[in-house]
Amino acid sequence: MQIKIYRGTHQIGGCVTEIRTATARIIIDMGENLPSADYSFQRQLEIDGVTKGMPDCNAVLITHYHGDHVGMFERVLPNIPLYMGSVAKQIYSVVQNALKNKLNKGNPEKVNNFKEFIVGKSLYFGNVKVTPYTVDHSAFDAYMLLIEAEGKRVLHTGDFRMHGGRGSKMPAIFEKYCKNIDVLITEGTMLSRTGEKVITEHELGLQADKLFRENKYVFALCSSTNIDTIAEFYNAAIKTKKPFIVCEKEFQKEILKIVTQNTTSPFYNFDRQKIYSYGHNLHEFMAEHGFCFLGRTNYITQKAIEAFPNSLLIYSMWSGYLDSNHPAFDEYKSTFVNSALTNGSRMVHLHTSGHASIEEIKQVCKITNARTIIPIHSERPEKLKNLGISGNIVILQDNQDFIVE
Ligand SMILES: [Zn+2]
Ligand SMILES: [Zn+2]
Incomplete structure (x- = not known):
């Protein structure tokens, strides 16, 4: 199994992750760069077989409806199915409708054609099994994805936290479904926002x-x-x-x-x-x-x-x-x-973060007992190395191939 982060290894948002095996290729999130972020030096992200060329991708799985995870959905080639949580999909459809009515932008029709996640119900793409679990986040009906293939277990957290409405349930969910992870791909937003006090x-x-x-x-x-x-x-x-x-x-x-x-x-x-x-x-x-x-x-x-x-x-x-x-x-x-x-x-x-505090990230690394940890959605991913986490922390570059061994 191979992992490639097309975007998001050294920035918050704009996330696109690929998981590839002998028989399948899936993409997790199709995020647009955050509008306020100064990433203007980047060219528009193009991915062969996903946004251009002949379709060569089993599915695009969207963890939640924030633009930095779904904003590029319109560029996914026709015939490649997109997935999202069902409530998230309905909310995002309303957002897209409003965009269309107000600014003549947006594509509610494409959103209405998204397929839907059901919590705990596995999806199969080639030899890859993907199981979605709800996470606590500032977007409603957000998911993390457990990917199992070729004898390996990869957990992609998406954006998450443990101090919101469903926060108290999170440790038990990690404990029950996400133990013994080979590779944990975790969000690391707060690694560069250490001055922020996180309230529930x-x-x-x-x-x-x-x-x-x-x-x-x-x-x-x-x-x-x-x-x-x-x-x-x-x-x-x-x-x-x-x-x-x-x-x-x-x-x-x-x-x-x-x-x-x-x-x-x-x-x-x-x-x-x-x-x-x-x-x-x-x-x-x-x-x-x-x-x-x-x-x-x-x-x-x-x-x-x-x-x-x-x-x-x-x-x-x-x-x-x-x-x-x-x-x-x-x-x-x-x-x-x-x-x-x-x-x-x-x-x-009066605000609280939608993202995991450093303590919460450490807790997830510990519960999942992850052998390898790849931080994404972070401006300072290397800071994860100084937190006494027992797994092997790998700092990837965008577009770098990582082979899960
Ligand atoms: Zn995000
Ligand atoms: Zn988010």
Whole structure:
């Protein structure tokens, strides 16, 4: 069995991994470079038999719907099947639909043709057996993949963490299904973000609850698909009797409806009757009752903030976007936040990472008892070598062949 990382050995996102055996070739993730990342020196990624030439690939398996893992899906040649979790697929279809309607981009039709993972149910491609298991991540319905072939076991974690909604279940899942791994391909985002304090989503919810009680008008800036964080805000709003307002008419409600329809946990039970779509007609109601407004750095949210000066602005995204010294600095987001502050709002940063902390990565290496560990999705993969992990840590370069022995 051979492993090749086309992209992602020394960067966060843009991930594409290949597993090749005597009779099969599968690709894990088809990620686009993160928009804010300065990887402009790279040429567009082309892979023979996958994005160009004659199709020569059994399947493309997408771990989750973040653009840095699925963004290049449209470039996969027709006739090569793509796979994704079924709930993730529905959410991603809504996202692609919105892109199509708004910007005439996106391809919901191709997404609707994705095949679906079923947790724990193995898929077979030539002599390769792939078993998907749910992981905890800031994308809902995300997967890690256990690949078994030619007497070897490879675990590709995808993006994961252990401090979100399903975090507490993760050690047991690794313990039960992912022991004695020959090669662990693990995400290593946090290896270069050591200064970040990682709180649990539950702690985030407790802090949101407190802030909601102390502040009548609250805007929370958060990704529309970060379901765990949205659920914490929603549940805190219900508990503190604050109307929960979303900035779009249908888009966010549709995503939350998919989640509610496909889960049994009361934590994800978003009641449509209790979610208001923002409009000027709500101003009086909002002024009287207060609110938690789930917004984005967009025009509608900006107008709403202007209508309610002296609000609390909860910035629930990664802090790097607002850091002018960071390569991922996002001028648009920064200008947005600054204009809200000028307008009289007060800002707090309340966010937790979608990625495994260093302690969590160490824990996975230990539980899986991995003989060889290949870090990906990291700007500083070599830092994994200084953590006292017992496996053999291999730092690959993009496009380098690695033979599993
Ligand atoms: Zn990622
Ligand atoms: Zn991700």
